[in-house]
Amino acid sequence: MNIGEVAKATGLPAKTIRYYEDIKLVRPARAGNGYRDYARDDVHRLAFIQRARGLGFTINECRQLLSLYDDESRSSADVKALAVEKLSEIDRKLDELNSLRATLKSLADHCHGDDRPECPIIEEFARGPAS
Amino acid sequence: MNIGEVAKATGLPAKTIRYYEDIKLVRPARAGNGYRDYARDDVHRLAFIQRARGLGFTINECRQLLSLYDDESRSSADVKALAVEKLSEIDRKLDELNSLRATLKSLADHCHGDDRPECPIIEEFARGPAS
DNA sequence: ATTTGACCTTCCTGTGACTGGAAGCCCGAT
DNA sequence: ATCGGGCTTCCAGTCACAGGAAGGTCAAAT
Incomplete structure (x- = not known):
């Protein structure tokens, strides 16, 4: 082939x-x-x-x-161990992504998205994390 | 500094x-x-x-x-557009990770995880996707 | 005054998992 | 004979850094 x-x-x-x-x-x-x-x-x-x-x-x-x-x-245990480890890794990534999503969403929701230069997203970045 | x-x-x-x-x-x-x-x-x-x-x-x-x-x-619209795009990207990743998690979980659940060489995970890989 | 040790500099290499492209054989069909 | 497509190798680039070597600098302790 x-x-x-x-x-x-x-x-x-x-x-x-x-x-x-x-x-x-x-x-x-x-x-x-x-x-x-x-x-x-x-x-x-x-x-x-x-x-x-x-x-x-x-x-x-x-x-x-x-x-x-x-x-x-x-032994199937060896294989399972690998899979289980991968699973918790995936869960970690899911958590991260979810919280990331929440932050970004609230930022986007509070942005009026028009022609004015004021923008809460930029301000958030400039100001620092939730103070 | x-x-x-x-x-x-x-x-x-x-x-x-x-x-x-x-x-x-x-x-x-x-x-x-x-x-x-x-x-x-x-x-x-x-x-x-x-x-x-x-x-x-x-x-x-x-x-x-x-x-x-x-x-x-x-304009704040420019910034918002970037954020919104990122959001849908994150959603895509979340979907992928979730389905990946489900597959892996069911594989791990069906694996008895002992010393026997039979292992559904390996078999799944060897056989191909859900046939 | 010297010697440590921490800090700084540049430069080069490596990572992971490929992807793209160039230059050049090979093969079947027209 | 030549054309298009497939195959080969090799080199470079991607992304976002991290590791380490070789060497200059600084402040403090001896």
Whole structure:
């Protein structure tokens, strides 16, 4: 399978697939003409990575996940631990984003949004946090 | 004011403050000994940037905000537009994170998390999205 | 007067996860 | 034969810094 087909099959850009080879997440064979030649296993691996990345795992976490995946004697506890950690990370981000949203919303709500130069948003930035 | 004091006053690392000078967000004077010498105005600018960054504005958006801030004849509508755009961006991120959280949570909940090698998380990754 | 130690300077490199582009093979069809 | 598309490598850029080396400066303690 050529890289273009793999790109279509996985939804990953070819550039990204080459990058994943660069950092040794995948090791495709080479055809006689120098083209990368992906086996079914490579494609699975790439699809695996794509889904894990989409769930917010970093490349290094994907690497861990893959080694766990490769390891027949892994325990599901290892994998779960990673997922649980990711979950609390996501919760932290959610909190941050929510409070950020609230601040920004109240700022925007109090801004009349016309041609006058007075603007509570700018003033807030200039003045400092809720004093 | 030396960079260290500014760092303390604004909460920004000195490295970051120098970086902001590099990309021309601030232009502090220099003392005779070559040290950066920050005026009150520079410190305000930096604090401004810090708060805007903390609210999720990118450096370039900060630049826009600053030019708006510098511009006596700005309209508050310009600033509000930026804030409103940021808001919907945040909402998009919140949605993404929430659905990501849900997926990961259900995966983790279905994982018994013991020593057995079977693991629904790994299987999900290997199999592909909800089939 | 010297020596510490903290602070400051510049410059270079690295991060994460790609993305874009240039220069140049390769392959199938016309 | 040549054309378009796909493939290759390599280099550079992105964003917003962070880390560290090599060296100048300053205030205080010895």
